[in-house]
Amino acid sequence: MTDAQVIDEELLERVKDSIEKRDRKHLMALIDELRPADLADLVEYLEPSERPFVFECLEPEGAGEVLVEIEPPVQERILHELDNQVITEIVQELDSDDAADLVGDLPAERAQAIMESVEDEVSKGLERLLPYPDDTAGGLMALEFVAVRDGATVQEAIETIRRKREEVENVYYLFVVDDADRLVGVVSLKDLVTEPPKRKIREIMNPEVISVGVEADQEEVASVVKKYNLVSIPVVDREQRLVGRITHDDVMDVIEKEASEDITLMAGVIRQEIAEESPAKISAARLPWLIAGLFGGILAAGVINQFESSLQKILALSFFFPVIMAMGGNTGTQAATVAVRGLATGDISLVNTGKRLWMELKVALMNGLVCGLILGLIVGVWLSDIYLGAIVSLSLVVIILNSGFIGTAVPLALKKLKIDPALATGPFVTTTNDIISLFIYLGLVTLFLKLRA
Amino acid sequence: MTDAQVIDEELLERVKDSIEKRDRKHLMALIDELRPADLADLVEYLEPSERPFVFECLEPEGAGEVLVEIEPPVQERILHELDNQVITEIVQELDSDDAADLVGDLPAERAQAIMESVEDEVSKGLERLLPYPDDTAGGLMALEFVAVRDGATVQEAIETIRRKREEVENVYYLFVVDDADRLVGVVSLKDLVTEPPKRKIREIMNPEVISVGVEADQEEVASVVKKYNLVSIPVVDREQRLVGRITHDDVMDVIEKEASEDITLMAGVIRQEIAEESPAKISAARLPWLIAGLFGGILAAGVINQFESSLQKILALSFFFPVIMAMGGNTGTQAATVAVRGLATGDISLVNTGKRLWMELKVALMNGLVCGLILGLIVGVWLSDIYLGAIVSLSLVVIILNSGFIGTAVPLALKKLKIDPALATGPFVTTTNDIISLFIYLGLVTLFLKLRA
Numbered sequence: 001m002t003d004a005q006v007i008d009e010e011l012l013e014r015v016k017d018s019i020e021k022r023d024r025k026h027l028m029a030l031i032d033e034l035r036p037a038d039l040a041d042l043v044e045y046l047e048p049s050e051r052p053f054v055f056e057c058l059e060p061e062g063a064g065e066v067l068v069e070i071e072p073p074v075q076e077r078i079l080h081e082l083d084n085q086v087i088t089e090i091v092q093e094l095d096s097d098d099a100a101d102l103v104g105d106l107p108a109e110r111a112q113a114i115m116e117s118v119e120d121e122v123s124k125g126l127e128r129l130l131p132y133p134d135d136t137a138g139g140l141m142a143l144e145f146v147a148v149r150d151g152a153t154v155q156e157a158i159e160t161i162r163r164k165r166e167e168v169e170n171v172y173y174l175f176v177v178d179d180a181d182r183l184v185g186v187v188s189l190k191d192l193v194t195e196p197p198k199r200k201i202r203e204i205m206n207p208e209v210i211s212v213g214v215e216a217d218q219e220e221v222a223s224v225v226k227k228y229n230l231v232s233i234p235v236v237d238r239e240q241r242l243v244g245r246i247t248h249d250d251v252m253d254v255i256e257k258e259a260s261e262d263i264t265l266m267a268g269v270i271r272q273e274i275a276e277e278s279p280a281k282i283s284a285a286r287l288p289w290l291i292a293g294l295f296g297g298i299l300a301a302g303v304i305n306q307f308e309s310s311l312q313k314i315l316a317l318s319f320f321f322p323v324i325m326a327m328g329g330n331t332g333t334q335a336a337t338v339a340v341r342g343l344a345t346g347d348i349s350l351v352n353t354g355k356r357l358w359m360e361l362k363v364a365l366m367n368g369l370v371c372g373l374i375l376g377l378i379v380g381v382w383l384s385d386i387y388l389g390a391i392v393s394l395s396l397v398v399i400i401l402n403s404g405f406i407g408t409a410v411p412l413a414l415k416k417l418k419i420d421p422a423l424a425t426g427p428f429v430t431t432t433n434d435i436i437s438l439f440i441y442l443g444l445v446t447l448f449l450k451l452r453a
Numbered sequence: 454m455t456d457a458q459v460i461d462e463e464l465l466e467r468v469k470d471s472i473e474k475r476d477r478k479h480l481m482a483l484i485d486e487l488r489p490a491d492l493a494d495l496v497e498y499l500e501p502s503e504r505p506f507v508f509e510c511l512e513p514e515g516a517g518e519v520l521v522e523i524e525p526p527v528q529e530r531i532l533h534e535l536d537n538q539v540i541t542e543i544v545q546e547l548d549s550d551d552a553a554d555l556v557g558d559l560p561a562e563r564a565q566a567i568m569e570s571v572e573d574e575v576s577k578g579l580e581r582l583l584p585y586p587d588d589t590a591g592g593l594m595a596l597e598f599v600a601v602r603d604g605a606t607v608q609e610a611i612e613t614i615r616r617k618r619e620e621v622e623n624v625y626y627l628f629v630v631d632d633a634d635r636l637v638g639v640v641s642l643k644d645l646v647t648e649p650p651k652r653k654i655r656e657i658m659n660p661e662v663i664s665v666g667v668e669a670d671q672e673e674v675a676s677v678v679k680k681y682n683l684v685s686i687p688v689v690d691r692e693q694r695l696v697g698r699i700t701h702d703d704v705m706d707v708i709e710k711e712a713s714e715d716i717t718l719m720a721g722v723i724r725q726e727i728a729e730e731s732p733a734k735i736s737a738a739r740l741p742w743l744i745a746g747l748f749g750g751i752l753a754a755g756v757i758n759q760f761e762s763s764l765q766k767i768l769a770l771s772f773f774f775p776v777i778m779a780m781g782g783n784t785g786t787q788a789a790t791v792a793v794r795g796l797a798t799g800d801i802s803l804v805n806t807g808k809r810l811w812m813e814l815k816v817a818l819m820n821g822l823v824c825g826l827i828l829g830l831i832v833g834v835w836l837s838d839i840y841l842g843a844i845v846s847l848s849l850v851v852i853i854l855n856s857g858f859i860g861t862a863v864p865l866a867l868k869k870l871k872i873d874p875a876l877a878t879g880p881f882v883t884t885t886n887d888i889i890s891l892f893i894y895l896g897l898v899t900l901f902l903k904l905r906a
Contacts, residue, residue: 259712297776323750
């Protein structure tokens with residue numbers, strides 16, 4: 001049995017009903033058993049006007065736990081409805097990283113007001129975390145962690161954990177620092193409980209501790225955590241001093257975010273679109289891709305226009321524009337997808353680019369020969385012109401070779417230029433391939449017609 | 454500083470050099486400092502003929518740790534080169550889940566031989582794990598975990614951890630079972646170290662433990678772990694008895710695998726392709742998508758053929774085939790991408806499909822009006838026929854509306870039919886959209902030409 005509660009339509013209807021009736025008691029009875037993540041789902045399914053009442057019914061701590069699980073566009077809308085007093089109470093209950101994310105997303109004026117009204121300790125934490133960009137180690141880290149000096153004993157370390165019990169929700173490793181607060185080792189809780197109380201931490205710690213710098217990109221953080229199967233990773237400043245901790249759940253979010261970003265860049269949609277509720281915003285986000293495709297298509301029309309006389313001779317040549325473009329487009333997308341994913345997961349690095357390109361060319365040649373043969377036969381029979389079929393066949397081989405090359409080379413080149421390679425799977429490369437493919441097809445056929453004439 | 458070692462070209466060259474000279478001592482000196490995951494990367498960069506020598510130089514435990522980090526196609530090739538004695542030693546050193554994965558991937562005959570030669574305890578574990586499909590909780594779980602009875606004391610629990618110290622590498626939670634081995638609670642190690650030794654586990658455990666059934670799909674496992682921010686999740690059988698544990702690193706792999714699968718299904722490439730070394734296998738995997746596109750394109754040619762007389766009247770109508778297809782294709786891909794990702798991450802559920810479809814139609818109408826206006830103007834000016842421009846404009850609005858609808862409806866319908874919605878982003882939907890778009894464009898224009906005649 002999975003204990004994950006499923007929000008079904010029946011529960012949703014009953015919740016909506018109790019909100020409409022402003023029946024606080026009934027609503028609480030319905031949602032009392034739900035975990036914060038499930039309640040967050042439920043809130044997302046509600047209409048915007050129904051959501052504030054749910055938060056009015058929750059205690060600050062519970063409200064905070066639910067709020068951080070809600071997708072940003074919906075979260076923003078809810079925060080807009082809540083008053084500063086409620087937000088202040090919520091921020092005080094959150095972990096430092098979640099608090100910083102929440103305050104960082106508020107309009108500057110409101111953020112300032114909240115900063116002034118929270119307790120001193122909370123506002124100090126916010127001041128430390130807010131300067132870091134969201135997509136860096138500093139932006140991901142929390143200030144809640146347990147660290148001890150290397151000279152401490154096991155017993156003293158356990159005392160430290162006991163003192164921080166309430167503040168630090170999850171402790172998996174104990175970080176070890178020297179007298180200058182520099183990170184020098186790590187002890188797993190498993191080792192801590194099984195070692196004698198008088199033993200020195202220095203003797204049981206693992207000095208080969210993996211850490212990330214506070215300015216490291218989130219993609220780098222995720223790849224280090226994933227590669228070495230870590231549960232949490234300490235964050236250090238330039239002097240190697242321990243400043244924070246990033247936990248596995250934040251890393252999982254980053255991995256999923258980065259994967260979604262690759263996918264959505266491919267299609268030209270924004271990642272947060274799923275939870276976005278304004279059609280105008282979605283439209284605005286998608287239009288650049290569409291308009292790029294539109295002008296690419298107009299360029300393609302210009303290319304075709306150059307070959308008008310060939311088309312006038314054999315109108316049926318135009319029948320095959322869709323198949324020519326689809327083949328170039330699909331081949332390019334396949335090659336680009338593998339390159340983009342491989343670069344993202346680290347399975348392709350710039351060390352082995354030559355090997356990758358060579359492999360793609362071999363694959364493109366094979367696929368080109370198979371597809372070229374099929375299309376050549378069909379065109380030859382359709383137009384009762386076996387030579388024309390042969391030249392279409394040849395042009396498809398060239399098109400697939402070219403598209404495979406461009407699809408692989410562009411993401412690799414973008415990576416070298418430190419631009420997100422996922423852009424290569426968008427309409428720009430596809431459109432370029434469309435135009436080149438049409439040029440190859442019409443060019444070779446026209447050359448053939450001229451030679452035959 | 455990130456302690457992740459980077460495999461640079463210089464190190465790679467020196468390793469290749471020492472392999473060529475069969476210089477075991479030099480090779481060991483070069484790779485001695487590398488962590489298993491880094492050594493795995495290095496091995497993947499080597500030529501197939503160079504790899505076995507590296508494994509000949511490693512101890513069984515080290516060899517096993519490296520082997521499990523290597524991508525399956527390369528791993529398979531290396532296993533093929535190693536003899537049964539070496540594999541037996543490696544299997545004995547691995548955790549039960551990794552051992553089962555490795556043995557499960559061997560040809561049946563070799564797997565049998567290994568099963569017979571490993572120690573009794575290892576072969577018993579393999580017999581328990583091998584029957585579960587790879588993509589279920591049973592296929593992911595390991596048998597190494599720490600569980601205590603609910604009647605035990607904190608002191609006894611710590612003794613249990615001490616006994617299992619070598620066997621269970623990472624302990625984050627202590628699972629609690631009743632006398633019938635049914636899972637009844639969980640204790641974090643943090644709580645364990647901070648509670649008095651005499652206290653009963655029953656009093657400090659959290660009875661609301663989240664678990665998954667042994668037959669649960671890996672996607673479900675990942676979504677539960679992610680949703681509730683777990684580090685590891687206990688696996689139970691139908692009688693709620695504790696049978697295994699899945700850790701966060703395996704879940705991260707699943708999340709990345711599922712995301713990669715979505716992306717690769719979109720493009721029609723296989724997920725493991727990045728590490729695949731046979732161009733023929735890659736070609737075979739990609740050809741179905743290409744050939745589907747090819748025949749779709751031939752169908753499109755058939756559609757165009759039906760409108761030959763319109764094309765003969767105005768040849769320039771064919772110039773706009775690429776732009777018509779690109780617009781339908783891009784719109785459909787955008788809508789499908791959002792639906793597929795939303796379904797995968799759980800942000801779209803079948804509860805709110807109507808809302809999603811309605812949103813997509815509103816977005817499509819906006820985008821259709823913008824793009825239709827631009828294209829209509831260009832066509833009208835180009836062909837000096839403002840009415841023809843208007844009709845092309847109208848047809849683009851209809852095409853974008855249709856593509857947005859199909860792009861959203863198909864993945865939602867596939868999900869309802871329990872088919873992987875990511876298939877909807879492949880060439881089938883794109884090709885369907887291509888054909889319908891051409892039909893709308895040529896149909897409306899032909900109707901207009903007839904009415905005007």
